[in-house]
Amino acid sequence: MKNIIIGSSAAGISAAETLRREDPTCEIIMISDEPNPLYSRPLISYYLAGELPEERIYYRPPDFYERNRIEAHLGRRAVRVEPRANRVILDNGEELEYDNLLLANGASPTFPEIEGLDKAGVFGFRRLSDAKEMLAMLPQVKEAVVLGGGLVGLKAAVGLKARGVDVTVAVGSPHLLSQMVDARAGEIYRALLEEHGIKVATGMEPAKILGDGRVTGVLMESGEELPAQLVVVGKGVRANLEPVEGTEVQYDYGVIIDEHCRTNIPNIYAAGDVAQSYDVVRGRHWTNALWPCAVEQGRVAALNMAGKEAVYRGSMGMNSVQFFDLPVISAGLAGLRERDFDSELIDQPGPRIYKRLVLRGDRLVGFILVGEIENAGIIRSLVERGVSVAELKDRLLRESFGFSEIMPLIEGRGERFPEREYQELIETMRLMS
Amino acid sequence: MERIFCDLRRCLACGACELACAVEHSSSKDLFQAVLEGEAPVRRREVQPAPWGNLSLACHHCESAPCIDACITGAMHREEGVVLVDQERCVGCWMCVMACPFGAITPSKLKVALKCDLCPEREGKEGRERYACVAACPTEALFAGEFAEFKRLLEEEVVRY
Structure with missing residues (x-):
């Protein structure tokens, strides 16, 4: 049995380990567009803040692929899935065939539709490379603007503040963490962040990123200019649907999966941030791009790929974080x-x-x-x-x-x-x- | 795998298991020494009132452990059936606290998740002495073994307090 897993983060790793445990002889191929994807994505903020050195953010040891006998294609992007031919095409033109495919290729930061996002010093905050590039730039950074007051934005803000940067969080919503908590809790965190020297501006949307080649500031819709040599965009994520766009694989905001973490194509599964699963609270499909969901979906998908019937009860929104x-x-x-x-x-x-x-x-x-x-x-x-x-x-x-x-x-x-x-x-x- | 069960009818909520657990997990393993050293030992077991008596509750070392799935660092892991926290790797994000349906993981002030580890340092001790909480229980409400054996204990009549 030949299994291809696109993605090598929480869902992909969980699936690969499950597959290897269930079937010692099957073939496992993993594809990741990151050169060294075995780090824990949620830990990059700890790395940015200087709380953890790079070696402490790795989620699996470097011999993970050898130990699990996985053929790894790293630094390669899967650009297209061909469900009829049971084939995945990589960005270098290479074609790989599968019996079972798992889409665990995650999500990417959403950027607002404004001018100037291409300037040096504008970052999403999703990958280890984002954190590394931000750190490399720090000597030239006195002020930073974080666009978005969700978990990712606030983690970036706290990390940059810990590095001595003067940080302003500019949020479109009237309150912080509006996806995760209500107004009262949002206000508790606003006070907490302000106490720690982070400026918070709510009800503020960006209009334009200012600067020549490099960022010098952000022009807000209000007309106000916030000076910044570094801008972090934390405006949510979007499922990486590129490989399945225009194919028979059914998707909405994410790839739709059933209670076996299977898509509408019988030998294609999906797990993690790319997937849209049944939400047990909402009573309908929803994208819950969360670590615990990714790990569980990866395992359930892999069990089914290995021919062991396993059922996924569904996901729900949940999160835990500690600021200060x-x-x-x-x-x-x-x-x-x-x-x-x-x-x-x-x-x-x-x-x-x-x-x-x-x-x-x-x-x-x-x-x-x-x-x-x-x-x-x-x-x-x-x-x-x-x-x-x-x-x-x-x-x-x-x-x-x-x-x-x-x-x-x-x-x-x-x-x-x-x-x-x-x-x-x-x-x-x-x-x- | 051997686990610890509580016969709620026999538990008097005396708290001996909580104290023994805290002491077992202190650096000196001695109550007075620990207090003198300014260390506040943290228990990984809690006694709670319940309709049948009292429940002495700790990690169940679940077959399918949601805390392991939720852990973003890999600190929460399993060794020969026992669910353990690698304290060096824990960053105190409390995803495990969010996941545990028994409330059996303590978010400690040291930003490390604490939970029952089945007393690894008592390995080699026999019978009730194997686990600090079981050894300390004066009414033998706590029982270490397989569930099938524990069930036989439950079938015995006990004097209600």
């Missing part, structure tokens, strides 16, 4: 613009502690925990399983809340908790009663 000393975890319908809920429960016991539960009927559909995150995983599992929390919801935000309080709920809805660990607990409860 303040952690936040959110999941489900937690962002500023989410409206598809009936009620919310809010607790704000201190200036830097904020908890919000979002409900549709008696079902949890999202939450935000700022400052006190210990119970995030328990609450997230309730969102994921879609069970009624009617009898429990008033206790969920208490500091004393713990897993034991959801045991009766698990006992009553065993079919929603099929994993061995839950089933053992259910049996334990039955035997004790």
Whole structure:
């Protein structure tokens, strides 16, 4: 069996390791347009900030390909997939044939449609090469503008600030982290960043990047000019659809996958940021470009590629980050613009502690925990399983809340908790009663 | 693989397991020494009230562990069935805290995720002494072994407190 995996990050690595474990003799070919793709993408901000040296951001050892007997095509881009011919074409014209194909080729930063993006000193913040080029430029950088106040933008801002750069974050939305949290939590982070010397300007869209060959500043739509020798664009990502555009492979914002992480073509699978999977909270397909989803989708796709039936329950939005000393975890319908809920429960016991539960009927559909995150995983599992929390919801935000309080709920809805660990607990409860 | 289970009926919530766990994971492995050295040992096990009695809860070392999937550094990994954190590699992003459905991972102040590691330094000890929490439990509510053996324990009648 000949398997080709396009992409060598979270989803690709997870798939390759699964394939090798399940089938010691199959052929595995991996294609990546990065020369050394085995680093962890979310860690480039730690590298930029100087918190981790380069060798600490690697997710797998350099002998990963040899050890797993993988034929690696690195620094090569897959430009086209030909589903009828079962063939992938690379940017150097090389043609590779497959029995099974996994699209794990990720996403790329979205750039606004403004003039001047081609100037030296304008970056997306996605690849190790972005971080390296930014670091190489730092001696000439006094001021930086980060366009976008999402996770990527803020991580870049904090990293640059740690390097002594004067940073302004310019955000189109009225609040920071608007995809991940609501206005209240966004304001907590604005205050936190400002306390640490990062300037935040909300409701500000860029009109033009200024400078000759090199960036000298950003002209905002308001007419204001922000001086900068470095600009980071953190305006979200878009699935890398190029290889499948115009083919029979079905895509929307991402490549559509079913519960086997398979596309509409039986021997083509997709996983990670390029894929659009069933979102268990939204009840429809959605792109959740997140590390944990990529790893799980990669594994499920690989199991099916190896002929072992495996089912993917679906994805949901979720994220965790800590800026300075303040952690936040959110999941489900937690962002500023989410409206598809009936009620919310809010607790704000201190200036830097904020908890919000979002409900549709008696079902949890999202939450935000700022400052006190210990119970995030328990609450997230309730969102994921879609069970009624009617009898429990008033206790969920208490500091004393713990897993034991959801045991009766698990006992009553065993079919929603099929994993061995839950089933053992259910049996334990039955035997004790 | 041997795991630790809790008979909720037998657990008195005395907290001996929590303390023993914290001490086992302190550098001196001695409560008074640890306190004198200014170290605040962190427990990886917590006792919680439950309808059947009390639950002494720690990492379940899940068969399919969502914390391992969620880890962006590879710090969370499995060795012979045991789910472990490589503290050198952990950066404190708390993706594992977000993933764990049992709330069994502690985000520590040192920006390192802490969880049950099944007492690697007690390897070689026999019976109840093998794990600090099990050894400390005065009512034998904590049990180390296979689930099938634990079930037999649950079938015994116990005196309700």
